[in-house]
Amino acid sequence: LVPAQAACCFTSNTIKAAPVIVDRMRYARSRFFRAILANSGNANCHNGRRGVSDALAAGDAFAGALGIPSEQILLASTGIIGKRLPVERLVQAAPQLAAGLSRSGIGNAARAILTTDTRSKEVTARCVLSGKPVTICGIAKGAGMISPSMATMLAFILTDASVQPSVLRSCLRSAVDASFNCITVDGCMSTNDTVILLANGCASNAAVRAGRDLRIFSAALSAVCLRLAQMIVRDAEGITKFITIRVRGAQTRAQARRVGLAIANSSLFKTAMYGENPNYGRIAAAAGASGVRVQESALRVRVSPLRARDITVEVSIGRGQASATVYTSDLSPEYIKINAEYT
Amino acid sequence: LVPAQAACCFTSNTIKAAPVIVDRMRYARSRFFRAILANSGNANCHNGRRGVSDALAAGDAFAGALGIPSEQILLASTGIIGKRLPVERLVQAAPQLAAGLSRSGIGNAARAILTTDTRSKEVTARCVLSGKPVTICGIAKGAGMISPSMATMLAFILTDASVQPSVLRSCLRSAVDASFNCITVDGCMSTNDTVILLANGCASNAAVRAGRDLRIFSAALSAVCLRLAQMIVRDAEGITKFITIRVRGAQTRAQARRVGLAIANSSLFKTAMYGENPNYGRIAAAAGASGVRVQESALRVRVSPLRARDITVEVSIGRGQASATVYTSDLSPEYIKINAEYT
Numbered sequence: 001l002v003p004a005q006a007a008c009c010f011t012s013n014t015i016k017a018a019p020v021i022v023d024r025m026r027y028a029r030s031r032f033f034r035a036i037l038a039n040s041g042n043a044n045c046h047n048g049r050r051g052v053s054d055a056l057a058a059g060d061a062f063a064g065a066l067g068i069p070s071e072q073i074l075l076a077s078t079g080i081i082g083k084r085l086p087v088e089r090l091v092q093a094a095p096q097l098a099a100g101l102s103r104s105g106i107g108n109a110a111r112a113i114l115t116t117d118t119r120s121k122e123v124t125a126r127c128v129l130s131g132k133p134v135t136i137c138g139i140a141k142g143a144g145m146i147s148p149s150m151a152t153m154l155a156f157i158l159t160d161a162s163v164q165p166s167v168l169r170s171c172l173r174s175a176v177d178a179s180f181n182c183i184t185v186d187g188c189m190s191t192n193d194t195v196i197l198l199a200n201g202c203a204s205n206a207a208v209r210a211g212r213d214l215r216i217f218s219a220a221l222s223a224v225c226l227r228l229a230q231m232i233v234r235d236a237e238g239i240t241k242f243i244t245i246r247v248r249g250a251q252t253r254a255q256a257r258r259v260g261l262a263i264a265n266s267s268l269f270k271t272a273m274y275g276e277n278p279n280y281g282r283i284a285a286a287a288g289a290s291g292v293r294v295q296e297s298a299l300r301v302r303v304s305p306l307r308a309r310d311i312t313v314e315v316s317i318g319r320g321q322a323s324a325t326v327y328t329s330d331l332s333p334e335y336i337k338i339n340a341e342y343t
Numbered sequence: 344l345v346p347a348q349a350a351c352c353f354t355s356n357t358i359k360a361a362p363v364i365v366d367r368m369r370y371a372r373s374r375f376f377r378a379i380l381a382n383s384g385n386a387n388c389h390n391g392r393r394g395v396s397d398a399l400a401a402g403d404a405f406a407g408a409l410g411i412p413s414e415q416i417l418l419a420s421t422g423i424i425g426k427r428l429p430v431e432r433l434v435q436a437a438p439q440l441a442a443g444l445s446r447s448g449i450g451n452a453a454r455a456i457l458t459t460d461t462r463s464k465e466v467t468a469r470c471v472l473s474g475k476p477v478t479i480c481g482i483a484k485g486a487g488m489i490s491p492s493m494a495t496m497l498a499f500i501l502t503d504a505s506v507q508p509s510v511l512r513s514c515l516r517s518a519v520d521a522s523f524n525c526i527t528v529d530g531c532m533s534t535n536d537t538v539i540l541l542a543n544g545c546a547s548n549a550a551v552r553a554g555r556d557l558r559i560f561s562a563a564l565s566a567v568c569l570r571l572a573q574m575i576v577r578d579a580e581g582i583t584k585f586i587t588i589r590v591r592g593a594q595t596r597a598q599a600r601r602v603g604l605a606i607a608n609s610s611l612f613k614t615a616m617y618g619e620n621p622n623y624g625r626i627a628a629a630a631g632a633s634g635v636r637v638q639e640s641a642l643r644v645r646v647s648p649l650r651a652r653d654i655t656v657e658v659s660i661g662r663g664q665a666s667a668t669v670y671t672s673d674l675s676p677e678y679i680k681i682n683a684e685y686t
Contacts, residue, residue: 081624275683281424340618
């Protein structure tokens, strides 16, 4: 197990799950990690101090089985909030988990983290940095409580590239900003959202700092994150429509995204899409309630034909030159069924 | 038709319907009005300049039939956004409408403004001010796009009390703040929301200014608004649960309301209530995502038994002494059905 440099993004929910609390402490102290221990079915959130001690115990057992310090493991959980983590089962499984590690195990990991997801999400990109071939491979899960949240969003991205530490963090921040932070299924922000990028440098490229290599690595990482984020929306709970919302004419990218997310989170917009109902006034109403000063006379809305599974909504608000693209699903009775019964 | 002093509250959506645009202009110039012309089925919103000229034409026809200046009429519309107002039909109906005015017509008005509502909403309060009996009668409509929003919220409150102008406005503001601004069905803010209070002074009480009369009038008005707001939620699209959320321990009332509305607008919370599913972690997750710094260790949540139609959620966030109460409905497949098909 080669130590890898890490860059992480965690939920901004003030209620944070125990694994997020542990990871934030560890990430504040060190940027080098060797393993991620993730479980699905239980979010280990809102469990107080016992949640944290349970998370630590699970991590310790796994670290012991791997023969590495506990501080070199990052933790992630997803599932029901407020139920105690079945820590005994995790502790008992640790030796078997450690023994089962394999170079070709990423597919198993991608399947193991699913909850209400209907399929696993895995994306690989390859590029060349300072003459060396480099691979970036990401897996993710998430289908509801995405804004991102119950199913919760987790994404783990592994690369053998060597990247300068501050560059690794800024590349991840910009990739997440344009991908996982631009998707919403239900406007519900999870307590467990976690994106972890581990770069172990095994490709032996000259550490990425600037220039062409930075552009190549950043573009490849962004492509992996965007593809994973889109896969999460395509697998959204109860989805019948995959909706791309492009907002143009904003003063800043953040303003454009705010308008896009306001539309994407409108239950009336989402139900209209589900019903293939051309009730475009709801788009204007949602944009006007976004907190951005959208004027009716400047607002332009175009929607692609509603019969298709993939729908594009183009909105121009006529205030500036900035734009953003947001991805969402419709709101169907199946979403309600899944979440009325989930536990 | 006695001129009445008016106090009004309009939507804060930056996309405003034509009748709201007209009312705001008229209300800026004068505080005395004699009539309200309201229609349902068409919101007359997002119709550009033609929307405004259509609204003015409908108002002019009605003013002509009543023999009063157009500027003394307030307008309100509710229904589909983005379709032209059938102004000819309104103009043609004006003489009949004017001829049909009656002291006992409030019930007809309450029914005429409904859209997806299943019942009419009318509340009357009586009190005594400076020895004179006074009546406050309010009607409202709204069932979806309530945060308040498509069905849109309209409320018209009539009283024969005489009230000092600035007092009338501040009484309405505080009544609306604790009623219509504390309800949400779907988190969607309408372009047409309008609350109009008309006070014609026919009760001949000494104009309400301060002291005991102010407390009595303000309490009666607040009770009418709260009851109407609760009736709107009880008639929410697809409702199977009426949910009261009490948030305590906040630093300010606004902070308490923000936490309450974050919970009330969480699709995951609402679907759990629909499914009678004790997934209380979703309440913590929504509170933590509200923008208020809610700490897990200080958070207390209690929920009344889920089998009942009326459910109370009590949340304490342990930051201060302020509290707020918010009312909402659950999210059911019927809500989706209604809004997928609406047009």
